[in-house]
Structures are given as structure tokens and as C-alpha cells.
Amino acid sequence: MKKEFRVIADLLPRNIRVLDVGCGDGSLMSHLIKEKDIEVRGLEIVEENVKKCIYKGLSVIEGNAETELNQFPTKSFDFVILSQTLQAFYNPEKVLKDLLRIGKSVIISIPNFGYWKVRTSLLIFGKMPVTKTLPNSWYNTPNLHMCTIKDFFDFCIEKKININKVVGVNEETTSEIKKSNLEIKNLFSKVGIFLLK
């Protein structure tokens, strides 16, 4: 999702150290190096993706974010990015805690289960939603802990995690989400991008 990459890039200053957790084939890393001239490392569980990163000359460590984030020292990165994978962990709370330990700032993007198409799929058709951001069926989805932008917002408040900025992304536009427009943005954003400190 190129729009999400652009939002993430805009949130980052130049010349910093970034860790991309669940970096996939390194598309976001390549984008950030090109746009922001930053030093970026990736952590990726899928062997095929790890090799793709290596061929591109990207620094990547094969490993499981659920169990292997402890290898990164505290505050060793300026930013840690987790793009659309928080919901796939067994214990997202623990992973998030680790991310906040490793990075001075954390950027997390979540596919929004509160998006109107998702809501109508369940409400009108009575079926688990299958959309572009949620392409899998109920039986083969890797997503264990789906949440809405509002859920994650409340979660951060409850856990006293400092929310610096939230950006909602849908087909056409990106827009800042605040407490005042949370209800409406929770309905019309496909993805929520959170900058946490």
C-alpha cells in the first residue's frame, strides 16, 4: 500500500536509525532509504522475503518478532515500525511493549476493523469481511487479534501509551485523526497509522 508508505515516510525525520519489524520483501525499507536517506534494518519471519531483502542489499534478520525482539537493545533505534502485523501476534501487548522499549518512537499501522465495508459485510451479509486490506477468509487468516482504530486508541490510553499522532488512510485521502473526529474516522479509514512515544 503505497499511500501508507508515504504517510510513514512523512512521519520520519531524515538521517535516523529505523527498525522495520515484519519488513516483508523490503518495499517499505527501500522506500524509506530513497525518500529519507535513513539507516534501516528489518526483521522478517518468511525465509523467501528475507532473501529478497538480501538480494536488494537491505539489512534483514530472519526471525520471529513474537519471540526474538529481545535481541535488540533498549532505545537502539530512533523509530521502530510495525506495518499491519500487530493483529497477527499471539500476544500483541507484549510485542508492543518490546517495540516501545527498542524505539524512541514507534509507528504502528493497523487494518481498521471499524471500516464501513467491514461493518456492512458483517451487519448486512452476516459474513466475515474479506476486503483489500483483509484479503483472507476466516479459516486461513493470520489475523488473531483484529481491532478498530477506536479500540487501539482506547488501548493506548488505558496502557498509558503516549499517542503523538494518528493518521487515517482510505482509498482517496489521508487525514489526521483526533479525539474529536474519532467516531467518523473510525468508520471511513481503511488503515490507521499511530505514532507512539
Added chain:
Amino acid sequence: MAGLFFYMSEKIKKLNVSKPLVLDCKKTVKDFPLAYETYGSLNKNKDNAILIFHALTGDQFVSGTNPITKKDGWWVTAVGPGKAIDTNKYFVICANVIGGCMGSWGPKEIDKNTNEAYGLNFPVITIKDMVKSQETLLDHLGIDKLLCATGGSMGGMQLLQFCASFPNKTFSAVPIACSTNHSAQNIALNELARQAIMADPVWDNGKYLKKNTQPKNGLAVARMVGHISYLSKKGMQEKFGRKLQEKAEYEFSFDADFQVESYLRHQGFAFVERFDANSILYITRAMDYFDLSRQFKGGLVDAFKNQKTKFLIISFSSDWLYTTKENKDTVIALNSAGADVSFAEIKTDKGHDSFLVNEPEFLKTLKGFIDSMHIKFKNEKK
């Protein structure tokens, strides 16, 4: 035996290391030979040099045909024209370790003080000593900074030492199937190999060379131990299973009934033709003493401080000699030191030997990394 003792020295390139070298055992040596080989050619910008460190029983003949043994070089699967480490493109350098027996200063060389082979009068050397002696070769070849350095097993250990001792002497590094120290199990297996040699009466406290002989039986057993540890249980089962060697029935004897026995005997006795028994003692000792964190007073992180080198650590899923876990510990240390490190585990049944055999996923990864590093290094040099 002929192969071992009557080398035609014109086939072996040698550097006389004239700079005094203080060994870890506190002895100082100078004017000793370091045998090496190169493949391909160094380009004008000097941005294509790759140094390879060999493993326990390797030598400087990485690619092509080994001129002494007439067999393939030990890493022909990875190094050569059009291979993962392409010698049409890169300038590849490999030196025989000191303590070895392919022309470098080792226990079978003649001690000028006694005019006899050193045998056990050779000093006990370490991985660090090996690496320090090889570093002199880079000066000799006029290389300030390598594009890449790589090696598997003991070669990987030398490489980690090289990076710790000479930071930023290489732009990138690929330590393969290795660790920052030898585990108890590794030491135990090496001890088994040494005891096999020393239990052979021909060994005679290392003085066998005076009688122009070699403790073949002991050395062959030592090699068999090694071969078992280089394969995985599954790989061995698939390769040999319980298959019998050119027979349908058990012979009710102690001949090699099983194919696996025949294989080990063959490997063992082929090895004694090309390798010096004392060299095995010295080199395995060096491996056992290797402990990078001990060198840095317990702080492995300190070993890798201020590294600009880009690392790629590669492990093999079925390697039980240098496990993925041990390789990952090196990754963690590098991460803690803030070094630039990548890590990939190759899923394979071929065990520790995976880096020496044709393992396509491994070779693709190695090639992809080195080629991408070459582009980056060229940009840096501009």
C-alpha cells in the same frame, strides 16, 4: 604419502612474512612462509577483492583443480567463473592457515634450528595468530579494504576474529555456520580426533616425520569423527540408510558391511594422503581455544564495537556442530554493538557440510549479498 611430502613448491605461491608476529603463546616469530592462492584479477579501483578463510581441513586452493591433490578445490561449488563468488568479476584470495600443511608455516615444515620437521616443537597457535599472519597478505597484494571476507566453520571463526582485530578492513563479511567460541561438544569431538591420532603408535609423540611415515590409522579415525559431525542424522539416513555395500547379506565379520562404514573408511583413508596428522592436532587446538568474548574480557559486544562492516550471518537448519542458535548469538552480539547485520537460516538436511556442497538456496543468498554489496562498495569508493 607422496602428495604430502614431496610438494612441487613452484605450484605453491608463498609470502615470506618478515614482520615479527607475537603469537598468543607469547613466542615471537618472523620470516615464516604463508602459502596462498588467488583467482581472478584485482580491478583498477581495487573494489573487487574477496578474502576467503578456509576451514579445518581446507587449504588455499579454493577453486579449480588443486595442483597438489589433483582434486577439485574445496569450494568449487561456490567459487569460480560464473559461480556465486564469480572469479570473472571478483579477485579471490585464500591463504593456508599457519599450523596447516599446504605450504604455510606448520608442524611439518623444517625447523631451521634443528634441521628437522617441527613436530611437537611447533608452537601452539590460535585463530588470532592465523588471522594476524593472513592480514599481512593484504598489504603484500596492495589491498587497503576488501569488498568482502567470508568463510565457513573455522573459516567463519577466523573471519569474526579478523573483524574484531582489524575493524573495517572489509566492507562486508559473511560468517557461515560458525560461532564466537567452541562449545563443550565441539571441544569433545576435537579431543576425540586428537586422541585417535595420539593413540596410534606410529604417531610417536609427533616425531613420525623423521621416519618418513604418518599415523594413518589414527588420522583416518580422526577424519571419520569429523565426517559424522558434518552430516545431519536425517541426511545420513537418506544417503545411506541401512544399505549394504555391494552385497546382499551380512558377512558376519567386521569388514565394511554397511555403506556408511565403507563411506567413512574411504573418507578416512583418502584424507591421510593429503593431510598431516600433527596439523590436525594444532588446528583443532586453535579452534578449541577460540573464545572471542574471553579475549574482550567477557564482553562480546566490545569485540564488535565501531564496526562499519556489513555482516550477513548464515546458518543451516540441520547443522548440529554450529547450530542456528549459536549463529544467532553472534547476530545478537553484533546487534547489541549496533553493527549492521543480516541473518538467514538455510533450511536443509545437509548438516554442517551444507556450505561446501551444492545447496542452491545458500549459493543464491551468498551471491545476492555479495553482488549487492559490490554495488554499494563501488558507490562508497566514488
